[in-house]
Amino acid sequence: MSGEGGDENWLNSWEQQCSDAMDEQPNYEQSLITECSNSQTKIWSSFQESATAVAQLYRDRDMGDPGAIWSQFQTAAGTLTSIYRESCESLKRTNELAKQSGYQKRNSELFNWAKRKRRLIRREDLLAYLAGKHPPPPPRQSHHHHPHHRLLSRI
Numbered sequence: 001m002s003g004e005g006g007d008e009n010w011l012n013s014w015e016q017q018c019s020d021a022m023d024e025q026p027n028y029e030q031s032l033i034t035e036c037s038n039s040q041t042k043i044w045s046s047f048q049e050s051a052t053a054v055a056q057l058y059r060d061r062d063m064g065d066p067g068a069i070w071s072q073f074q075t076a077a078g079t080l081t082s083i084y085r086e087s088c089e090s091l092k093r094t095n096e097l098a099k100q101s102g103y104q105k106r107n108s109e110l111f112n113w114a115k116r117k118r119r120l121i122r123r124e125d126l127l128a129y130l131a132g133k134h135p136p137p138p139p140r141q142s143h144h145h146h147p148h149h150r151l152l153s154r155i
Helices: 013-023 028-059 066-116 123-131 147-154
Strands: none
Touching (some): 013 066, 028 066
16 A cells, blocks of 8 residues: 555545545635735725825915815825835735745645655655655665674774
8 A cells, every 4th residue: 555656545534534624725825816916906096096195285285275285185195104004914914825825835745745655754755855855765774784893893
């Protein structure tokens, strides 16, 4: 029962439950794409509002009514503050989704790799996989030379 060839029939009940649990997780990559798109739309809309408010303030600067100019200034300042806040919140949300998406992708890749391996995974195989390298060749088993014999011969 090596599990080679991608056949999932070799999974025991508990392993199949783990596989099912991974399949039931939300798709963080799709959530990230959606969040980025929504954030861009919101920030662009806020930018347009701010640009309009600043243009209105600039256009009416010589109007002479200090109350109207103060109100327009407050509107422009408020819209600029909205851009800043929305950008900060968007950055927090997308960063968190990006991390979750990365963790999910890593876990999925490790899970799929582990399903293809034999029942026991050697430490060297895991470390090599995580480092993106080929595992070292298995150690040569020699019945003639034991480590303690080498030590004795050096003394």
